[in-house]
Amino acid sequence: MQFQHPELLYALFLLLIPIFIHLFQLRRFKQVDFTNVAFLKKVTIQTRKSSQLKKWITLLLRLLALAFIIIAFAQPFTATKTALNTDKETVLYLDNSFSMQAKGTNGPLLNRSLQELYNLQIPSEKISWFTNNTTHKNVSLQDFTNEILSVSYSQGQLTLSEVLLKANQLFSDSEASDKRLILISDFQQNEAFPEVPKNVTINTVQLEPVNTNNIAVDSVYISSKNGNNIQLKVDVSASGDVPESVPVSLFNGKSLVAKTAVDFSSNNTNTTVFDIENTSDFKGRLEITDPNLPYDNNLFFSINTNKKIKVLSINETDSGYLQRLFNQEEFEYTQQTQNSLNYNEIPNQDFIIINELTAIPASLVTAIQSFSANGGSVLVIPSEQVEITDYNNLLATLGMGSFSGKIVAEKQITNIVFDHPLYQNVFEKQVVNFQYPTVNSYYGITTNATSVLTFEDSKPFIFQKNNTYFLSAPINLENSNFQNSPLIVPTFYNMAQQSLALPNLYYTIGKQNSFDVPVQLMKDEILKIKDSSSVFIPLQQTKANKVAITTIEEPAVSGTFDIIKDTDFITNISYNYNRNESNLQYLNTENWQGINSSTSISGLFETISEANNINSFWKWFVIFAVLFLLLEMLVLKFFK
Template identity: 80%
Template structure:
């Protein structure tokens, strides 16, 4: 037991005063002689004994009453250490990811948790709380409960380490305060449990669905293309107890184009193919029916009229290999010689290849620098008889270092930078044993640019800065067999493809997505992205003959959108939710060291309120004081 005013307990020493008065009172009994002396002596003794007993009882009751009054003024109470801490901070994390749409015993997990939070009694007058897409600091309980009604599912999901980091930003720096973090989530399996800071108390409620069955459309991609006909391959997967097959429908807008069944009986993952005839823009949607999670039952995609990538090669040596690479229907390939080069054509290109020029005049270097600054991509293949002064001037102009000398020695190209964007999704695994291409002579390079391919000694064979690529050796057949190497196709092909990053079939919401729109904008003109209900202006960079568009936070909903300039339609773009929420596998929070788990939201808050309760006893001591005073009156009146 503790006391709010313990200094008042010193008043208990005052109880000694009536004790001293009682023990040292000087009043004496007077002797009275009567005839029958023996009888009178007996009466006197009995009267004296009964009088002393009555006084002791009266004294005891008065002392107890006075002691109870003193203790009542000292205000005794019992409480836990948490309850005694006057400064308490509560931060609440509510997981509103799409996996929380799974159905629990009382309906969807997110809806049930919102209702329970609205009904519980919160432990403090202010609370900081956040979801995967909303953060509020020190809000009143009224504002908290009113904003709960507007919480909706979000495509993002914070990892537990990110939750702890964000909660730490919402806590104050006060070391003496009691910091409590409440997590309400299904704890979908995405990482190991992080370590909990010593100064934070973590309470967790794990919401569990009644079943973990789910079917999802994982992805779609163009498997092959022939003229206006293409094959769209769709991957479908199932987890848990799923049916043997599921129908998948293909829509163009609201029109049903085709429907097929996907077999899930064996590996619970399969693909199906749709044959599509496209002669223009296609706003498509794939759809299946699944009663559990609904967000991953649809996948939007869009196919725009193809835009040819303009490739220009400026040659002084044989360019047959470039013709074979870029003479495909997705490229508009032209070639010129240095002697009859039309400089007016350079700004209209997407990708320019300098192929084996001995000299690079200053006018060409300036034109290439301007072209690169406007967003164009350049590939420079040096000549065996290159004028190092001209090449170093171009390298310096582009900020890519310099060639120091020519070395006539054979060297193998053995190192592929697999993480480079040029080789994304090119290799199934990191190949270390392959038929290495070689060069018979090369230029020693001093550069701080990014390597794409390296020689066996680690020096760069292809290096890149921004959108410009340089080779450090000629690749004509007399000097190298690189033209016959399998590496040349993905390397040069992807250089050209990335010079005009046309929109993909679809993009994923919540990630940084970047693509190019082949359109020329006048001053003050901008591109907008819109659907039937909303419009937003994306981050965009205007270049000579294209606009580079970047989207990050918007759009927030899946669907197919239109890219427009004023009221003119330019292209279609589709966005879908991340499929990571579709795997209904969960962690066991009992294994999270340092976390306190509760069976339900209401049980958690009842426990917190009980831990924060202060049990005060001063009323009981007032009642006991009145009771002792009443007993004293009864003793004085009825005790004989």
């Protein structure tokens, strides 16, 4: 027990006064000889004992009454250390990710949480709270109540480490304040439990769905394509107890194009196939019906009119292998010799190959530098007899180092930089027994550029800086068998493909997505991305014959959007939500060391309210003081 005014307890020493008065007022009974009558002697003895008992009872009741009055004025109470701390900070995290669409006993987990928070009386004057996509610092309870019901689902989900880091930014720097972090989530399994900060009390409310059943459209891709038809393959996954057969619908805009079914009787992951016409523009949408997590029931994609990638090779040797490589539907390949080169064609290209030129004139160096600066991609293949000065001039202009001279010695090209963007999704695993190509001669190189392929001594065979690639050895058939190596196809093909990064079928919201739009813009012109209800300006960089666009947080909703210049339509682009939350696997917060776990929001706040209560007892002491005074009056009046 504690006291609000403990200094008043010194008044208890005043209880000595009635004790002293009582002792001094006690009188001795004087013996008086009387007639030797047994009855009278017995009455005298009883009267004396009764009088002394009455006085002691009266004194005790009087002391108790005074003591209880003094203690009442000192205001006794009981409270925890948390309740006594007047500087309290509360931060609330509410998980509004798509996994909270799962159904609980009273409906979707997020909707039920919002309703409970709206109806609760939070024991704090101000509160900081945040979701996966919004933050509110030190808002009043009225503002909290007004805003909590407007929380909607977010495509992103913070990890627990990110939640603790963000909460720490909302707390003050005061070490004396009592800091409490409340986490309301389903705690989907995306990382291990992080370490709990020592100066923060963490309370968790783990919301559990009634089932973990879900069906999701995972991905779509083009498996084959010809002049008339496109074959689409769609991956659909299921978890938990799901029907054996689930219908999948394919739409072009709002029109239903085809419908099929996916069989889950033997496997939880299956693929279905759609054949569609090879039309100029296809605004695709795949749809299933699943009541558990609606967010992954749709997948949007766009098939646009192909813009051919323009490839120009400037040759001084045989270029048959280049013609065979780029004689594909997606490329527009042309070739010229150095003597008949049309410099006016260079700015219109996407990818230029300098194919074993002996000398590189200054005019070509200037043209290549301008082309590269405007976003074009360049590949330089040296010849066996080069003008070192010309090549070093080009290397220096591009900031890629210098050749030191020709070395005649056989070397194997043995090291593939598997993490390089050219080889993404090329190899299923890092191959160690590959049939590596060789060269009979090469040029010594001093460079700080990034290696793509290297020799056995780790010297670069292909090196890259920005959008320019350089070879350190000729690859004609007399000097190398690289033309016959399987490596040449993905290497050169992806160089050309990445020179104009045309939009994919779709992109994932929340990730950094980059693509090129083949359009020429005048000064102060920009591209916009719009749908039926919103429009935004993405991050963009204007090049000579294209615009490089990068998106991260926007758009915030899935769908197919139009890329426009002013009001002119350019192309379509599609975005979808990340499918990570389709996997309904959860952590168990009881295994999180150092936190307090609850199963309901109302139960948690009742516990917090009880912990913050101060139990005052002064009224009880006043009641007992009055009771003792009444008992004293009764004793004086009726105790004979």
